[in-house]
Amino acid sequence: MTNSTRDRISAAFEQELATSPVPPGLRSQAVRAAVSQPHHAAREPRPGLLALVAVVLAVALVATLVIGSHVFRSSPIPARPYSSVPPAPRSGASLVYDEKRAELVLFGGSDVHGKVVNETWTWDGKGWRFERPKMAPAPRDRAVMAYDSARHEVVLFGGMAQIAGSGKGGQTPAVDTWVWDGATWKEQHPFHIPDVGFDWPPSMQFDPISQTLLMYGFTKSTSEGFTNMKPETWEWNGLDWIQRNPPSTPQQSGKMFGDGRHTYLIAGGPARVSQLWQWDGTTWDLIRSATGSIVGVPSSAAFDQSHGQLVVLTGDTWTWDLPSGWVRQHPQTQPPDAGYMEYFAPLQRVISWGSLWSNWNNDLWAWDGSNWKLLQAGNMPPLPSPTGVLGPTAPEQAAAFIRSTVTASTPVLLPSWLPAGLEARTTATADGFSVDYLSDQRDKTITLGIIVANPPPGDDKSSDTRVRFRNAVASKGASSGYAEYFVYDASAPTSTRWLMWIEPGTMANPLLKGPGVPYFLSADGLTDAEFWQVANSLQ
Amino acid sequence: MVLSTASTDGAGRIQAARAGDETAFDALIGPLIPSAYKLAVVFLRDRDEAQDAVQEACVKAWRNLDRLRNESSARQWFLTIVANQCRSTRRARWWSVMKREWVARRDESLDDSEEDHIDLDRELSRLPDTDRAVLFLFFYLDLPLSDVAKILKISPQAAKSRVHRAVTKLRLGMVEVLK
Numbered sequence: 001m002t003n004s005t006r007d008r009i010s011a012a013f014e015q016e017l018a019t020s021p022v023p024p025g026l027r028s029q030a031v032r033a034a035v036s037q038p039h040h041a042a043r044e045p046r047p048g049l050l051a052l053v054a055v056v057l058a059v060a061l062v063a064t065l066v067i068g069s070h071v072f073r074s075s076p077i078p079a080r081p082y083s084s085v086p087p088a089p090r091s092g093a094s095l096v097y098d099e100k101r102a103e104l105v106l107f108g109g110s111d112v113h114g115k116v117v118n119e120t121w122t123w124d125g126k127g128w129r130f131e132r133p134k135m136a137p138a139p140r141d142r143a144v145m146a147y148d149s150a151r152h153e154v155v156l157f158g159g160m161a162q163i164a165g166s167g168k169g170g171q172t173p174a175v176d177t178w179v180w181d182g183a184t185w186k187e188q189h190p191f192h193i194p195d196v197g198f199d200w201p202p203s204m205q206f207d208p209i210s211q212t213l214l215m216y217g218f219t220k221s222t223s224e225g226f227t228n229m230k231p232e233t234w235e236w237n238g239l240d241w242i243q244r245n246p247p248s249t250p251q252q253s254g255k256m257f258g259d260g261r262h263t264y265l266i267a268g269g270p271a272r273v274s275q276l277w278q279w280d281g282t283t284w285d286l287i288r289s290a291t292g293s294i295v296g297v298p299s300s301a302a303f304d305q306s307h308g309q310l311v312v313l314t315g316d317t318w319t320w321d322l323p324s325g326w327v328r329q330h331p332q333t334q335p336p337d338a339g340y341m342e343y344f345a346p347l348q349r350v351i352s353w354g355s356l357w358s359n360w361n362n363d364l365w366a367w368d369g370s371n372w373k374l375l376q377a378g379n380m381p382p383l384p385s386p387t388g389v390l391g392p393t394a395p396e397q398a399a400a401f402i403r404s405t406v407t408a409s410t411p412v413l414l415p416s417w418l419p420a421g422l423e424a425r426t427t428a429t430a431d432g433f434s435v436d437y438l439s440d441q442r443d444k445t446i447t448l449g450i451i452v453a454n455p456p457p458g459d460d461k462s463s464d465t466r467v468r469f470r471n472a473v474a475s476k477g478a479s480s481g482y483a484e485y486f487v488y489d490a491s492a493p494t495s496t497r498w499l500m501w502i503e504p505g506t507m508a509n510p511l512l513k514g515p516g517v518p519y520f521l522s523a524d525g526l527t528d529a530e531f532w533q534v535a536n537s538l539q
Numbered sequence: 540m541v542l543s544t545a546s547t548d549g550a551g552r553i554q555a556a557r558a559g560d561e562t563a564f565d566a567l568i569g570p571l572i573p574s575a576y577k578l579a580v581v582f583l584r585d586r587d588e589a590q591d592a593v594q595e596a597c598v599k600a601w602r603n604l605d606r607l608r609n610e611s612s613a614r615q616w617f618l619t620i621v622a623n624q625c626r627s628t629r630r631a632r633w634w635s636v637m638k639r640e641w642v643a644r645r646d647e648s649l650d651d652s653e654e655d656h657i658d659l660d661r662e663l664s665r666l667p668d669t670d671r672a673v674l675f676l677f678f679y680l681d682l683p684l685s686d687v688a689k690i691l692k693i694s695p696q697a698a699k700s701r702v703h704r705a706v707t708k709l710r711l712g713m714v715e716v717l718k
Contacts, residue, residue, distance in 0.1 A: 005706060009678040012659045013581070020580045023590055027565070027572040030594045034568075034601035035561045091627065113599060114623050359595075427587075 082127030086378055089354050089362045092141025095340035100152040101182045102346050108140050112359040116141055116162035125346050133184035146204035150211040151238045154180035160198050190240040195219050205256035207263040209281040212237045214263055246283035257303040300338030300356055306348045307369045313338045328441050334372045335365045391425035398424035402433045408508035409517055417537035431509045444525040463490040473502040473516035497531055498522035557604045571614055575621045581675040582625035582668050592628050596621040615686045622690050662709050670705035677702050
């Protein structure tokens with residue numbers, strides 16, 4: 001390896017990283033946030049304390065046995081005790097409602113330390129129990145799990161299993177099948193094994209027509225770009241996995257749900273498109289396709305049997321039903337994150353526990369059709385409030401915040417015209433800012449900022465042109481006086497579109513110093529005329 | 540007891556940080572934040588996600604200080620946590636598409652050396668994240684292969700072959716561009 005190679009690659013990284021300088025306050029912010037958390041070592045009990053606890057427990061155990069043998073000799077088996085604490089927060093876990101036992105079952109996931117676990121927890125509407133089954137699947141996250149209404153058991157398939165010494169990061173795709181009978185896990189030994197991977201999570205749901213569990217997923221990825229995965233549909237009949245070859249099938253990852261009569265799958269993608277598919281026992285039928293307000297697949301979703309609606313959490317609360325489509329709800333309060341959701345029949349509520357993506361939330365919420373209620377608070381301390389973040393506010397308040405915060409870059413451009421009724425969510429530092437303007441139903445969104453995240457690539461329907469715009473400085477993307485203008489789907493009047501240019505001006509950050517200030521303006525749901533009205537109003 | 544960190548050595552700093560001393564923790568981890576952030580940007584290609592990943596990694600480092608044996612291994616230890624966090628972040632955003640660089644385009648005003656540089660930028664941005672990470676750790680941070688291997692949780696042999704493979708991809712890519 002020559003020094004020239006080293007120098008050239010280092011220089012290329014240097015160039016790339018120049019557009020992402022280390023945020024000035026990151027060190028102090030990260031350190032402060034860390035030390036505000038409970039200290040792991042400090043929480044470990046001392047040996048002396050452990051001995052004392054052991055003695056007390058031993059005495060309690062003996063007393064219980066002696067007294068119990070006399071007093072409770074003819075009593076029924078006592079109820080299993082509730083845990084004094086809820087399950088620790090975890091990402092990548094699996095949650096399902098066990099109809100027979102009227103309990104939620106939570107399995108696996110990665111805990112706050114990144115440790116992949118194989119814990120089983122149940123929640124019966126009153127409290128959490130930490131189960132101690134004789135057998136359990138290996139520790140894993142992203143397993144797919146559903147309740148089998150024909151055989152009255154919970155079925156778990158695959159996931160990314162933690163097996164020492166195998167796979168990247170010690171995790172490897174699992175292809176085993178297990179059932180939970182309320183007391184223990186039992187491994188199944190089917191003749192066939194679904195060829196689905198877990199880069200895009202599969203979804204599973206009981207199908208009342210075929211009386212089987214239906215699983216929809218994608219084959220394993222063999223490339224980093226996730227470009228070569230094929231959709232597959234499988235059925236679990238209690239003994240074996242049978243692959244179905246439907247004449248038509250969704251092509252995007254999806255979330256399945258059932259209304260008791262049919263099995264549906266909401267599929268999505270990076271664009272704002274929702275497709276509703278229905279399984280008729282033989283094939284997937286596309287029954288509705290609409291440009292909507294939910295980006296991608298609703299991972300955090302459950303069918304609310306009381307109200308006949310799908311309830312989705314994205315940070316906002318959405319409901320979906322056939323006549324109405326997507327409707328953003330306005331509850332007084334709501335879970336902060338997309339949680340693990342299930343309909344809990346005994347309470348006739350949709351439950352959301354924890355957070356799918358973060359390891360910092362183990363609250364339990366219930367949705368009654370119009371509001372969320374915190375049923376059981378978790379035991380995690382609140383995270384420190386982020387700095388430089390504002391919103392939602394009116395655009396005028398966002399503008400004042402940006403102009404007072406961004407002091408090291410000039411000019412600061414903001415729109416003097418916006419479609420009516422938008423709210424703003426803003427992030428700003430001395431060097432730059434990013435502001436999102438959102439309509440109430442999220443069907444119109446505008447993002448403006450100095451150096452924002454790079455947009456996704458287009459496809460053969462996209463149009464990428466250079467347009468005269470302001471006094472733009474020459475850049476890699478466009479010549480002097482021009483901006484790069486990108487429309488994802490030129491045939492769609494309100495397709496996503498963006499404009500990127502270098503505004504004449506200065507930035508004080510030495511890593512960003514260059515000819516001018518890089519700006520980015522993008523929009524979803526705006527016509528070309530509306531978009532340019534916003535762009536031309538920047539001042 | 541919270542130790543004073545004003546004049547403590549590496550072992551003292553770790554001990555003080557374990558005891559809850561913010562200054563000691565800052566002295567231990569703070570200098571590593573820029574490298575950690577850059578690694579996260581290389582991995583995730585998104586500034587906001589990189590920032591979140593570093594903050595989350597800091598929390599995990601704080602909670603797992605008892606696993607840090609000596610200060611000389613702090614960099615490798617912390618970058619391992621950051622790399623893990625980046626993997627988790629990447630897994631969590633399975634729904635999103637890969638974000639692209641603002642791809643460099645031919646500009647008449649550029650001389651040959653600049654063009655060559657732009658080609659390399661472009662090829663680097665096209666590499667899989669894992670290849671980018673191995674190149675970043677080995678070439679940019681100048682870490683020994685043994686540390687690269689530990690951070691990415693692969694064997695030293697795998698780290699070595701991954702560096703060679705990534706460099707080969709870069710060169711092939713550039714040849715294709717020149718054709």
